[in-house]
Amino acid sequence: MQLKDKVAIVTGGGAGIGEAVVRRYLLEGAKVVVVDVKAKSELESTYADADKDRLLLLQSDITKRESIDEVVRSTVDRFGRVDILFNNAAIFDMRPLLEESWDIFDRVFAVNVKGLFFLMQRVARQMIEQGGGKIVNMSSQAGRRGEALVSHYCASKAAVISYTQSAALALAPHHINVNAIAPGVIDTPMWKDVDALFARYEHRPIGEKKRLVGEAVPLGRMGRPDELTGAAVFLASADADYITAQTLNVDGGNWMS
Numbered sequence: 001m002q003l004k005d006k007v008a009i010v011t012g013g014g015a016g017i018g019e020a021v022v023r024r025y026l027l028e029g030a031k032v033v034v035v036d037v038k039a040k041s042e043l044e045s046t047y048a049d050a051d052k053d054r055l056l057l058l059q060s061d062i063t064k065r066e067s068i069d070e071v072v073r074s075t076v077d078r079f080g081r082v083d084i085l086f087n088n089a090a091i092f093d094m095r096p097l098l099e100e101s102w103d104i105f106d107r108v109f110a111v112n113v114k115g116l117f118f119l120m121q122r123v124a125r126q127m128i129e130q131g132g133g134k135i136v137n138m139s140s141q142a143g144r145r146g147e148a149l150v151s152h153y154c155a156s157k158a159a160v161i162s163y164t165q166s167a168a169l170a171l172a173p174h175h176i177n178v179n180a181i182a183p184g185v186i187d188t189p190m191w192k193d194v195d196a197l198f199a200r201y202e203h204r205p206i207g208e209k210k211r212l213v214g215e216a217v218p219l220g221r222m223g224r225p226d227e228l229t230g231a232a233v234f235l236a237s238a239d240a241d242y243i244t245a246q247t248l249n250v251d252g253g254n255w256m257s
């Protein structure tokens with residue numbers, strides 16, 4: 001067990017990659033705080049089979065300043081500390097670059113950038129008091145290059161890479177490692193919306209974009225959420241003590257860097 005008795009906060013832990021990481025962190029011996037905007041009842045039913053002694057479910061919206069404080073306070077009240085932040089919650093949206101999109105900009109940046117940054121800052125203050133910790137931010141292959149239809153989401157994920165680098169430098173003296181993961185195309189609930197949006201803007205049948213992006217991956221298919229969990233454990237563990245400021249691609253070979 002690589003994370004025995006570590007205390008981890010996982011945002012967006014109610015579905016997809018976040019849920020897979022919560023389950024793997026529990027298997028690795030961690031105590032886990034699931035933070036998700038989904039209803040508490042939904043989170044309870046998702047984790048009905050999990051060990052309640054090592055799990056705290058928080059319905060919380062990371063775009064709200066008071067929620068960020070509350071997440072860290074509740075974690076410390078219940079488990080006494082925070083060793084790991086898996087900063088994963090995000091939303092996807094897209095629209096052609098020349099069309100009106102102030103609404104998309106505000107929503108996407110509120111969750112993917114503002115929420116991620118200020119939760120990282122709040123958790124880092126707690127980790128400094130404790131003498132160290134591990135922060136893993138979720139970027140994307142979308143943060144490596146722009147896309148004509150997906151400008152705001154791509155920019156938000158590029159911002160995650162940049163904040164990861166700045167935070168890694170600022171927090172290095174405090175023994176806090178800050179890294180990011182850049183997944184490629186992973187078969188999660190998010191892809192239902194992504195596929196539907198591409199169908200609309202590229203005039204495709206539903207399901208075609210999802211099939212094509214999977215076929216284009218060098219390893220020949222989309223990833224599964226559980227295939228992100230190895231990197232999520234590694235970067236949160238003592239094995240990554242000498243790694244910071246990096247963004248690790250977990251994408252079947254889509255991006256080479």
Ligand SMILES: NC(=O)c1ccc[n+]([C@@H]2O[C@H](COP(=O)([O-])OP(=O)(O)OC[C@H]3O[C@@H](n4cnc5c(N)ncnc54)[C@H](O)[C@@H]3O)[C@@H](O)[C@H]2O)c1
Nearest residue numbers: 012014015016017036037061062090138140185186188190
């Ligand atoms: N699925 C992919 O192909 C893919 C690719 C690259 C990067 N990513 C990134 O991986 C991460 C997880 O993606 P996923 O595919 O599992 O997404 P998902 O939509 O399946 O799950 C995201 C979870 O985040 C929660 N969430 C959304 N807004 C929130 C908020 N304001 N506060 C708290 N929780 C909130 C949602 O309720 C949901 O449970 C995201 O950062 C995403 O950008 C995903």
